[in-house]
Amino acid sequence: MLQRQSSTGLSLFGVLIRLRGMTLIDLSADVAPGSVLTVMGPSGSGKSTLLSYIGGFLDPAFDARGAVSVDGLDLLSLQAEARRAGILFQDPLLFPHMSVGANVAFAIPADVADRRQRRQMAAEILAEMDLAGFAERDPATLSGGQKARVALARVLVSRPRLLLLDEPFSKLDMELRALMRLLVFERARTAGLPVILVTHDEADAEAAGGPVHRLGSRGAPHD
């Protein structure tokens, strides 16, 4: 019987993911609130697959088992939306037909029903991202760094239990990359969110400051 290992933060226990008989992931790890587990490995080694398993959108082609909990809550027993994983990808994936403010407000949980309150929450988080006054803007008019900060604002207002970051800095130039890293890790620390960061960049891992889990090439080294 699989047991969770710790009661706070994110716990992965005996997570084993196989594809067509080959082991991609074999991992047990604890990620404390506010800290980062970095996952690195070559293309195709299973980094995004691990995030999909935790987030609840793993393709049924994979054979996966193992326990995943946050603060003792069994995530795998919940539907993807109910897991409340805040996910950032390489692309900010803003809705092009909505204003910046509407993009952010869209992610606010439904229990905040009052429209004015939702608008205000969106404006506040945008201001915290140094985007005060951007609420009415069309996302297409923003720079790459501004879009990345809107995406982060949208994740933060969604009240996530954890953050899953899939190469979120890789499209930014070096200077912006450094700024975004600081912003994301600082916000995760402040909010006490455990983070899994998938990256190819050693500098990301260094900035994250936590342990690094290195996957082998596809199928290795577990076969």
Ligand SMILES: Nc1ncnc2c1ncn2[C@@H]1O[C@H](COP(=O)(O)OP(=O)(O)OP(=O)(O)O)[C@@H](O)[C@H]1O
């Ligand atoms: N839906 C799917 N059905 C079958 N195989 C898949 C599916 N999605 C991914 N794969 C395969 O699973 C393996 C792991 O893919 P994954 O996307 O997790 O790799 P990755 O380490 O994130 O790679 P990259 O660094 O290129 O993003 C790859 O061999 C990929 O071809």
